[in-house]
Each structure stands twice: as C-alpha cells, then as structure tokens.
Amino acid sequence: MTFLFVVMSLQWVHLVSSIRALFQRLPLRAVANHMVLMCSMGAVLFGLFGIRLGAQGLGGANEAVWCFVLFGLGSALVSCAALARAIEQRGRRDPYGWRVGLPLVALMAALYLLGAVGDHFWFVRDGVTVVTDPGMLGVDDIPCEGVVLAHVQARGPSAYRCLRSLAWGAASAAPFIPWPTYTSGASDQLGPRIEAIKAEAIDVGTSKP
Helix, strand or coil: CHHHHHHHHHHHHHHHHHHHEEEEEECHHHHHHHHHHHHHHHHHHHCCCCCCCCCCCCCCCCHHHHHHHHHHHHHHHHHHHHHHHHHHHCCCCCCCCCCHHHHHHHHHHHHHHHHHHHHHHHCCCCCCCEEECCHHHHCCCCCCCCCCCEECCCCCEEEEEEECCCECCCCCCCCCCCCEEEEEEECCCCHHHHHHHHHHHHHHHHCCC
C-alpha cells in the first residue's frame, strides 16, 4: 500500500497548500494546487472506480497512468516552487523548519510517483498479456494468484509481475501495478501454454462448418 499512501499524502499536502494560499490571497498558487488535485482525483476515478473515456469496455488505454504522470509532474513543479520560496524567505531563528521540510518531502514523494510510473511504462513498452489466474491455465511456476502481467514468449522465459495490492485501471489493456506492490519473476511454462491455447482456439475455429 506504499503507493496509495504516497498518493493520499500528496493530496493532503496540496489541499492544505491550496487552503493556505487562499487565506494568503495567492490565487495562482491556489489554482496550481487545485489543478494538481484534479489530476489525482482523475487517477482515482479512472484507476479505482473503473470510469473510462468512451465505450472502450475491456482493454484500451489506461487513463489512470497518464493522470498519475500529470499528478507527479504537477506535484514536482509546485513543490520546487514552494521549496525555493521557503528557502528564500527562511528566518534566521528557524532556517530549515517545516516550511522547507514539507515541500521537500512532497518533492521526494512526487519523484517516487514518477519513478513508479516510469517503471510501469518500461515494463509495458512492448505490450503485455493480462492473465487473470495462471493456475487455471495449468501453469505452476508462477507462485501467485490473481492478476498477472506478462511478456509472453513462445520460446524462453516470460517475464511477469504479480499483483500484491491495488491494480489501477484493472479493466485496461495494461493495468498499473506500482512498485513495490508486485512480485516479479520469469516463467518457462506460461509462454508455451498460452501458445497452445491459441492453437487450440484456431483449430476449433477452422473445424466449424
């Protein structure tokens, strides 16, 4: 649940920052924090509640990941601006207090979020196959249950990632399983088994009159 904790913490930081900016009559800062919050809410709606853009059904793009990209970039920019302003206006008695520490922690959280999204993009760069339950396919060298993302190779081991927590955009073609909430490995049985299932489906289709 590390990723979810970071997302909720960043949402709290931006909410507090936007309220403080309104009281300090800084509308641009308030609008910036609100825009970042909207990106995070979009990620939650797309990723957890299954809302899709258009009638895509199962498969299609994972909108939650792009919302997280905007959320991470926005958080990093807002945090850098707040950090620079806090350092510039720091007092002599409390040069590095919470005014510097809070945006610094928020910046580190935003960088982690962007790193998790980058790790996802790297894994799905060539496309992945979503396997709902490897055990039902007769694959016993993947020690996990539930959703599995895999680079299926007809010959050689197939790299996979097993879900251990939440999957953002589970109905998309590439669900987002953020680091470190997955178990990774390689399976020698998955690729040949899926190829055999495909061959059986083709044989059934061609045998019909």
